[in-house]
Amino acid sequence: MSFKSLGLSEPLLKAISKKGYETPSPIQAKAIPPVLEGKDVLASAQTGTGKTAGFTLPMLHLLSKGPEQRHRPIRALILTPTRELAAQVHANVKEYSEFLNIRSAVIFGGVNQNPQVNKLNQGVDVLVATPGRLIDLENQGLLSLKKVEIFVLDEADRMLDMGFLRDIERIMKLIPNKRQNLMFSATFSKDIKKLAYSILNHPVQVEATPENTAVEVIEQKVYRVAKGKKTNLIIKLISEGNWKQVLVFTRTKHGANKLCKKMISAGITAAAIHGNKSQGARTKALAGFKNGSVRVLVATDIAARGLDIPLLPHVINFELPNISEDYVHRIGRTGRAGAEGQAISLVSADETTYLKGIEKLIGESIEVEIVEGFEPDPNASTEPIKPGQNRNQGRGRNSNSRNSSRNSSKNSKNSNRSRSRNRNTNSR
Template sequence: MSFETLGLHPKLLQVVTELGYEKPTDVQLQAIPLALAGDDVMAGAQTGTGKTAAFALPILQRLMTLPSLTEQGIEDAKPQQGAKIRALVITPTRELAQQVYDSFIAYSKYTELKVAVAYGGTSMNVQIKALKAGVDILIATPGRLLDHVFVGNISLANVETFVLDEADRMLDMGFIIDINRIMKRMPAERQTLFFSATFSKQVKKLAFSILTDPKMVEVTPENIAADTVQQMVYPVDKKRKSELLAYLIGSRNWQQVLVFTKTKQGSDQLAKSLGLDGIKAVSINGDKSQGARQRALDDFKAGKVRVLVATDVAARGLDIQQLEYVVNFDLPFNAEDYVHRIGRTGRAGNTGYAITLMSLDEEWALKAIEELLDTRLPQQWLEGYEPDPSLIETVSVHRGASAEKRRAKSKSKIHQNRGKSTQRRR
C-alpha cells in the first residue's frame, strides 16, 4: 500500500514524498481513511508508529477541501471572543506539543492553513500575537489553552475536529478536569480523534464519553513492548546504580543514552554524577524552563552531550531519531510508564535496547511490569556489581518484620472493634 491509495490530496502527497515517507505505517493505513470520511476514531498504537501523521494529514485535507462553519453559515449564534480555530489538538506535555506543531508545519507546507502552538513555560504575548494573526489549527497543552480561553484570546465554538493525543498520559497527569472544561466549550457536532499508547479502563471510559460511534484502530496488542526493543534487567544495590550506569556507558561505548529517573531532584543529581565521571550529561524536568529543556534536547540530538536524564513527565513526546539506548535508572511507579519509556527506542523498525537497573526495593515494580507485559524480563548479574547478599537478607528480614507488624496491628484493630461492639450492645 502507498499513500496514493489513501486518497490524500496531491499537495499532501508531495510533502510526504519530500519527507521520504515510502509507505504508510499500520496506524496511518487504518486511521487516515476513517478520519478523511469524518468518522470519530479511537486509535491505540505504540509511540514511534506514526500517530501524528495519522491525524495531521486528514485534518489538513479536510480543512483544505471543506468550507468552515462560518462559510456554511452555521456558526454558533452566541457571540464569541478570540481566534476562531477549526482544529484543536491537545497534548499532555510541552515537548509533545512542540513536536506535533513541527509536524503540522512540515505537512502544511503547500497549503495556506495557519498553525499555532500554545503551552506553558513561555510568554503568552508571542502566542497572543500568533492567535490575532489568525489560526486554523492550534496545538496546545490543557492549562495554557484554558488560560487563553478564559481571557478571551481563543474561541472553541467553531472547532470542527478535536484530537486528544496521548490520552493515557493526560489521565496520569490529572488533566481530566481541564479536559471536561475544554469539551464544554466545543460544539457537540464535531469530529473527535482519540489517540493513546495504552488503554486502561479509565482511558476507555474517557474515550466513550467523548466519542460518537467511534471506529476502532488497534495496531498492536494492548500494553505490549515493541519487538524491536531488546530488554535486560541488571539487579544492583541502590547506592551503586550511578556507578554501574557510568560503567555501562563507558565500557560499551554508548554514545546516545536516554535515562529515566522518578524525581526531578534525582535527574539533576544523576546528570552531575555522570559529569564527574567524565560523561557529558544534561537533565530535563518540570522545574526547568522551556528554553532550558529545548536547549538540552537540541544538544542531545546534535551529539553535544552523551546522556539525557529525564523524568517521565518531561520525556513524554520526545522524538529522537534512531535512539538506541534507554535506561530505567529508577523503575516507574506505574507499569504503563515502562512501555512509554522503552518506546523511545526501537522506533521505525530500528533495533533498540532497554536497560533497567533494579534495586531490591523495586522488585514489586518489576513484577507489575512483567504482569502488564505478560512475560518475564531477562535478568543478569554483572561481575563486580552483584547485589550485596547481606542486604538481601536484611530486606527479607525487614519485610518479614513489617508483615508481622501489619498482622499484629490488624489483630489489635479487630479486638478494639469487638470491644466497641460489646460496649454498644450493653
C-alpha cells in the same frame, strides 16, 4: 499500500514525499481512512508508530477541502499533555501543510504568552495546545473555540496520569457539540475507555499493536544491582560501551539532577530535563542531545513524554517506574520506526515487585544479568520504598536512637528557651 491509495490530496502527498516516507505505518493505514470519512476514531498506538501523521494527515486533508474563511477561526484543536509533545506535533503539522493554505500555531505554558497571542490574532486554522495555557488564554478572551470542527486528544492515557481530566472536561464545554473527535492513547485502560465514550460518538476503534505490549524490536535487559552501586554501574556501561546517545529515566527531579552531576564528574556530557527546568533549558538540553553535544539525557517520565528522537539506540531505567504501563512508554523511546533499540533497567531489591508487574504486563520474562563488582545486596529488603517514606525507617535501633537523641536535645533546648523567656518576663 501507498499513501496515495489512502485517498490523501496531492499537496499532502508532495509533503509526505519530501519527508522521505513511501508507505504508511500500520496505525496510519488503519486510522487515516475512517478519519477521512468523517468518523470519530479511538486509536491505540505505541510511541514511535507514526501515530501523529495518523491524525494530522487526514485532518489537514479535511480542513483543506472546506471553504476558505476570511478571519481563520480555530477549526482544529489538538490537545497534548506536555510542552515538548505540543511543539513536536506542531512541527509535524507545519511540515505536512507546507503546500496547503493552512495556518497553524502552538501554545503552551512556561513561556511568555504575548508571541503566542500575536500568532492567534493573525488567524489560525489548526491550534496545538497544552490544557493549562489553552484555558488561561480562553479565560482572558484571547481565543475562541466556538468554530472547532475537529478535536484531537493525543496521549490520552498520559493526560489522565497527569491529572488533566477536569481540564479536558472544561475544554469540552468550550467547543461545539457537533464535531469530529479523534483520541489516541498508548493503552486502553478502563479509565481511558470511560473517557473515550464520554467524548466520542460511535467511534471506530483501531490498534497498531496488541494492548500494552512492548515494541518487539527492542532488546530488553535487566541488571540486578545493589541500590548504592547503580550510579557507578550506569557510568561503567555508558563509558565502556562508548554509547553516544542515551536517554536515562529517574523517578524524581532531584534524582535526575543528582545523576546528571555524577555523569558530568565522570567525564560524560549530560543534561537533565524535568518539570522544574525552564522551557528554554529543556529546549537547549534536547537540542544538545539531538545534535550529539550531549551524550546522556536524564529525564523524569512527565518531562520525557512525547520526545521525538529519531533512531535513539539506548534507554536506561535508572529506577523502574512504579506504574507498569510507564515502562512501556519509556522503552518506546527507542526502537522507533522499525529501528532496533536496547532498553536496560537497573533493578535493586526494593524494585522486585515493580519488575514482576512489568513482566506480567508485557507477557514475558526479561533477561537478567549481574556485573562482577556490582552484585545485588543479598540482605536488602524487597519491599518497595513508598513515596515520602523516610529511608532511615526500618534500619534498626541505631537509627531510632539517633532520632530519639535529636528529639530529646531539641526538647531540652526548647524547654530552656521557655524558662529563660519566663524569667525575663517576670523580671520586667
